[in-house]
Amino acid sequence: MNNSKTYSPPRSGCDSCILDGLGLCNLAIDCGRERPPKGGRANITQGEKTQNAKRTIFSQNEPVETVAILCDGWAASTLRISKGRKQILSFLLPGEMLTFRALFESGRYHSTEAITPVSYRVFDQSQFRNAMFASQNIFDRIMAGYSEERCRADQMIVDLGQRSATERIARLLLDIWTRLEKSGKVKDNSIAFPLRQTHIADATGLTNVYVGKVLTAFRNERLISITGRTLTMLDIDKLRRQAA
Amino acid sequence: MNNSKTYSPPRSGCDSCILDGLGLCNLAIDCGRERPPKGGRANITQGEKTQNAKRTIFSQNEPVETVAILCDGWAASTLRISKGRKQILSFLLPGEMLTFRALFESGRYHSTEAITPVSYRVFDQSQFRNAMFASQNIFDRIMAGYSEERCRADQMIVDLGQRSATERIARLLLDIWTRLEKSGKVKDNSIAFPLRQTHIADATGLTNVYVGKVLTAFRNERLISITGRTLTMLDIDKLRRQAA
DNA sequence: CGTAAAATTGAGCTGTCTCAATCAATGTGG
């Protein structure tokens, strides 16, 4: 059960990888800081790491020496405050940087958690920065991604400050949908959707119970359907109208 | 009333200016894009501009060609959504960049509004970026400021998503207090405080009426007092406890 | 001094939460 079979991830994120074509993946190193994942899948070649679902990839308040990119699976960057209150700052999809925020910081104020089993590549922070400064192309690409993330954070502030539960949830679904659509992951009007209602609750500042009620309403109005780990979009225009 | 008397701002932000000592102020240019402020104070020398209270400095959805720093007065960066709903993303105090977000972006998705009369310096975006890349020192200083702003945005997400009205307001007051304290602007346990209850409401996602009720509660508990445009801290520890 | 903007207060209302019970799905060990 432990290291008996080697986990060989499909790396579905490569086709939408923000670093694609920049030749940075060769930089990836195993800097050996992470604990080996318990009870399963062994670490493998040059800097590609894996983590099981629901486990922490990087934890709050640890020093930052690495930069990472998500190759496969979903993750979330989260911030915990006292006793159980926890906010998801953003969902991270395959091909996205796990640690944009860490690029120019030395301390981590948030943690990164795997939602599904994930595989990711780890880079040495200073090596990565050097590569970034050496090439205008790379720099621009990284900064564009950083800005986009920043922009999404600002949108989230507006959502949490100004919009109702229904609006927030509709927008979250549409946001994820759009991102996956961009990287060609929509098939049959459906996407893989590993989020539990609790994840949506933690991201929208609502309770899981109420999220469930809103989703049921969406289902009754034939806007979406969620079965197993698949989200199917039944009426995207109507959903957009719900998103205000 | 118009250009009859020249407005000569005290530029209280210089002592806490994030660009202080970097020699960038000489870069400041008047790129002549802003309308001259109506009904008052004339624009003056090289790149130093002014705007009246409650007016827009940069507006949403306009192209970005400049970078600016706030020399004097308070401003807010805001994002409007349909019909009157508006969210303040952050308050900008003297010495802070007005347009960090614009450094690597070409379009503006938010606007910047003067709360008090303000004076600010305008830089040409590409010139500013060149100066930034020419000096590691400047680059680091800018990116540190950018990161700090980003960090505050994430905190805001947590506040809006997880905390009660009382907690949000207490934290906002403490945040502003701490920032002004850092630049030595606390005198007699008091600070200049030009915010109206509506500003606090727009920043915390609450209504002005309810903000008023919470502030009254704070006053009754002798935590703070707000008279005129001055905020006096009566019991900061107790206020911190309210901030959770 | 007069008008406009901001703050205060009160009475009701509602969106979202809490708690709790039940049911479905998923995973685990024998």
Add this chain to the structure above:
DNA sequence: CCACATTGATTGAGACAGCTCAATTTTACG
């Protein structure tokens, strides 16, 4: 491969934080 344990989803009843509306007072300012 089944039985059980765990995790997640659904539903309902009741509570409350924060909202709306509206009237009144206070403060700011030309």
